Amino acid sequence: xxxxxxxxxxxxxxxxxxxxxxxxxxxxxxxxxxxxxxxxxxxxxxxxxxxxxxxxxxxxxxxxxxxxxxxxxxxxxxxxxxxxxxxxxxxxxxxxxxxxxxxxxxxxxxxxxxxxxxxxxxxxxxxxxxxxxxxxxxxxxxxxxxxxxxxxxxxxxxxxxxxxxxxxxxxxxxxxxxxxxxxxxxxxxxxxxxxxxxxxxxxxxxxxxxxxxxxxxxxxxxxxxxxxxxxxxxxxxxxxxxxxxxxxxxxxxxxxxxxxxxxxxxxxxxxxxxxxxxxxxxxxxxxxxxxxxxxxxxxxxxxxxxxxxxxxxxxxxxxxxxxxxxxxxxxxxxxxxxx
Amino acid sequence: xxxxxxxxxxxxxxxxxxxxxxxxxxxxxxxxxxxxxxxxxxxxxxxxxxxxxxxxxxxxxxxxxxxxxxxxxxxxxxxxxxxxxxxxxxxxxxxxxxxxxxxxxxxxxxxxxxxxxxxxxxxxxxxxxxxxxxxxxxxxxxxxxxxxxxxxxxxxxxxxxxxxxxxxxxxxxxxxxxxxxxxxxxxxxxxxxxxxxxxxxxxxxxxxxxxxxxxxxxxxxxxxxxxxxxxxxxxxxxxxxxxxxxxxxxxxxxxxxxxxxxxxxxxxxxxxxxxxxxxxxxxxxxxxxxxxxxxxxxxxxxxxxxxxxxxxxxxxxxxxxxxxxxxxxxxxxxxxxxx
DNA sequence: TTGAAAGCGCTAACAG
DNA sequence: CTGTTAGCGCTTTCAA
Numbered sequence: 082x083x084x085x086x087x088x089x090x091x092x093x094x095x096x097x098x099x100x101x102x103x104x105x106x107x108x109x110x111x112x113x114x115x116x117x118x119x120x121x122x123x124x125x126x127x128x129x130x131x132x133x134x135x136x137x138x139x140x141x142x143x144x145x146x147x148x149x150x151x152x153x154x155x156x157x158x159x160x161x162x163x164x165x166x167x168x169x170x171x172x173x174x175x176x177x178x179x180x181x182x183x184x185x186x187x188x189x190x191x192x193x194x195x196x197x198x199x200x201x202x203x204x205x206x207x208x209x210x211x212x213x214x215x216x217x218x219x220x221x222x223x224x225x226x227x228x229x230x231x232x233x234x235x236x237x238x239x240x241x242x243x244x245x246x247x248x249x250x251x252x253x254x255x256x257x258x259x260x261x262x263x264x265x266x267x268x269x270x271x272x273x274x275x276x277x278x279x280x281x282x283x284x285x286x287x288x289x290x291x292x293x294x295x296x297x298x299x300x301x302x303x304x305x306x307x308x309x310x311x312x313x314x315x316x317x318x319x320x321x322x323x324x325x326x327x328x329x330x331x332x333x334x335x336x337x338x339x340x341x342x343x344x345x346x347x348x349x350x351x352x353x354x355x356x357x358x359x360x361x362x363x364x365x366x367x368x369x370x371x372x373x374x375x376x377x378x379x380x381x382x383x384x385x386x387x388x389x390x391x392x393x394x395x396x397x398x399x400x401x402x403x404x405x406x407x408x409x410x411x412x413x414x415x416x417x418x419x420x
Numbered sequence: 421x422x423x424x425x426x427x428x429x430x431x432x433x434x435x436x437x438x439x440x441x442x443x444x445x446x447x448x449x450x451x452x453x454x455x456x457x458x459x460x461x462x463x464x465x466x467x468x469x470x471x472x473x474x475x476x477x478x479x480x481x482x483x484x485x486x487x488x489x490x491x492x493x494x495x496x497x498x499x500x501x502x503x504x505x506x507x508x509x510x511x512x513x514x515x516x517x518x519x520x521x522x523x524x525x526x527x528x529x530x531x532x533x534x535x536x537x538x539x540x541x542x543x544x545x546x547x548x549x550x551x552x553x554x555x556x557x558x559x560x561x562x563x564x565x566x567x568x569x570x571x572x573x574x575x576x577x578x579x580x581x582x583x584x585x586x587x588x589x590x591x592x593x594x595x596x597x598x599x600x601x602x603x604x605x606x607x608x609x610x611x612x613x614x615x616x617x618x619x620x621x622x623x624x625x626x627x628x629x630x631x632x633x634x635x636x637x638x639x640x641x642x643x644x645x646x647x648x649x650x651x652x653x654x655x656x657x658x659x660x661x662x663x664x665x666x667x668x669x670x671x672x673x674x675x676x677x678x679x680x681x682x683x684x685x686x687x688x689x690x691x692x693x694x695x696x697x698x699x700x701x702x703x704x705x706x707x708x709x710x711x712x713x714x715x716x717x718x719x720x721x722x723x724x725x726x727x728x729x730x731x732x733x734x735x736x737x738x739x740x741x742x743x744x745x746x747x748x749x750x751x752x753x754x755x756x757x758x759x
Numbered sequence: 760t761t762g763a764a765a766g767c768g769c770t771a772a773c774a775g
Numbered sequence: 776c777t778g779t780t781a782g783c784g785c786t787t788t789c790a791a
Binding site for chain 2: 083128129130131132133135136141143150157160161164165168173174175176177178180184194195196197308338341342365368369
């Protein structure tokens with residue numbers, strides 16, 4: 082039988098209200114009684130029952146995180162940053178990791194209905210209009226991380242600029258025939274990265290060649306940002322034979338990994354035969370010397386949590402959008418003839 | 421104002437007890453009233469308040485998972501398996517990811533004291549005698565995954581045999597001067613993998629050379645199974661000059677990655693100059709063609725969860741130990757002159 | 760079968 | 776400052 086607040090109150094000779102006050106170190110309390118209660122709490126090794134607290138306080142002190150587990154490793158870095166902040170705020174992290182996009186809504190529904198979490202971090206996934214409506218209706222605290230919707234708070238990376246600079250780097254390295262391997266075009270990052278890519282090509286007065294733009298072929302429940310998509314995309318590009326591109330901008334590092342494999346299988350080398358730049362800077366990229374655009378994952382995670390806690394505290398209504406910038410990380414896959 | 425069980429009861433013209441019974445589809449209930457209540461629940465879009473249920477039922481329907489976030493990617497695969505099973509059992513997953521071993525106890529304490537979780541999965545970490553005692557005292561449901569303690573339930577991989585077979589593979593490939601890069605020796609996997617390594621060396625009548633055994637140098641709060649440790653360990657081995665080993669058994673894939681880097685920096689090649697075999701088979705290993713011993717992560721995670729749910733259901737007392745076997749995955753880093 | 764009532768363990772007015 | 780009391784929203788006897 083765990084010890085309850087009543088046991089403490091009785092043994093300390095006070096009311097449960099007083100015990101509750103010292104637990105929550107409320108303002109007005111005589112120091113002597115506070116010490117007395119604290120003593121008993123210690124003697125009895127009393128621990129408040131968090132579930133009871135949640136019920137009475139009408140908040141759970143935990144936040145949910147809906148995050149994909151199929152996209153590669155980018156999310157792991159985000160998750161690490163999130164956990165850190167969640168702990169900092171003395172909250173719990175309830176993980177809803179979706180390994181199949183169809184589960185996204187299942188989890189959303191759970192989170193919204195069951196009132197088990199005070200707020201939600203929604204990471205790298207697309208949210209349906211139906212749920213946006215529900216969220217607004219309930220005024221449920223949520224922030225999108227690495228994802229965007231104009232009616233909701235979000236922290237996202239400047240994808241267009243990142244893609245622009247990635248492509249520009251390739252151009253600066255002296256390549257002219259530049260291709261892009263993208264995710265499925267129904268996802269926002271895909272669209273904006275494509276725009277940045279195209280813009281760079283056009284501004285450099287290079288010709289935009291349709292054949293140099295491939296989307297990640299992938300299973301219907303994935304998003305095309307995985308390594309299979311990269312592999313398949315590269316294969317397609319390689320089939321162009323002599324007309325094949327000299328350099329590739331992959332919309333994610335993990336696609337770049339897949340592409341690299343296809344390049345290797347074709348007996349080609351990087352960057353001598355084909356240069357490649359990725360996007361994300363996941364940990365693995367450093368190992369393989371992949372040049373890429375780094376997303377500041379820790380910072381993004383931190384910003385998202387801070388904002389979420391703010392919303393939970395004061396249900397204000399304005400939509401907050403924070404855009405962070407990417408950073409070019411030059412390694413070995415693009416050659417050296419910079420500028 | 422969310423709708424409560426009272427709203428439903430009132431509108432359906434029944435008592436809240438009845439509503440509760442249909443929610444938990446209890447045995448004795450007239451079908452007609454059941455339908456009526458169900459109808460109202462649907463009309464009102466009623467959702468039971470999970471926190472209130474937890475309090476009344478005296479269980480939370482959520483399980484905690486204490487897992488390291490610094491060891492590399494092995495845990496991600498475990499986590500994926502865990503999440504899948506947790507969802508299967510319609511529970512929630514509370515993540516306590518430790519990025520610093522000192523947090524292990526903080527989280528353990530939380531989990532044990534606050535009664536926020538019904539049980540605990542304790543992954544890839546060492547547990548102190550003090551907490552083992554507390555756990556036994558409270559009869560708290562816990563299962564260790566990829567970790568071991570003789571008084572607690574555990575699912576672990578047969579590390580000794582895996583290390584033995586890894587080393588034997590190197591021997592079969594024709595190498596004689598074989599070294600091992602290990603984690604810190606205070607961790608059990610390190611110890612058993614070392615034993616397997618040594619056993620293979622001795623059974624093959626090779627000489628065991630002290631200099632060929634290096635431990636991962638690392639920050640005091642890490643476990644030596646990371647890539648820095650692998651890198652540093654390999655450096656040390658390389659300093660042996662002409663006496664350097666021909667082949668390496670790394671206790672983790674991520675160490676192998678670090679070692680590979682050191683090898684590359686020294687201008688050496690794999691497997692021509694130095695062969696290497698890892699342990700884990702994390703996703704990245706496939707990309708880089710690392711030969712390794714695969715741990716069946718999904719299976720381990722599944723077994724652990726199944727066992728945990730069993731314990732939560734029926735607090736039985738016997739300690740359950742399940743050992744799973746590794747599988748040799750031959751790729752490119754060991755050469756081909758097999759046997 | 761079902762309703763009423765007594766908790767689950769705590770917080771938060773409300774009086775004093 | 777502090778005790779008392781009324782919930783928080785549900786489960787679970789106990790009778791009927």
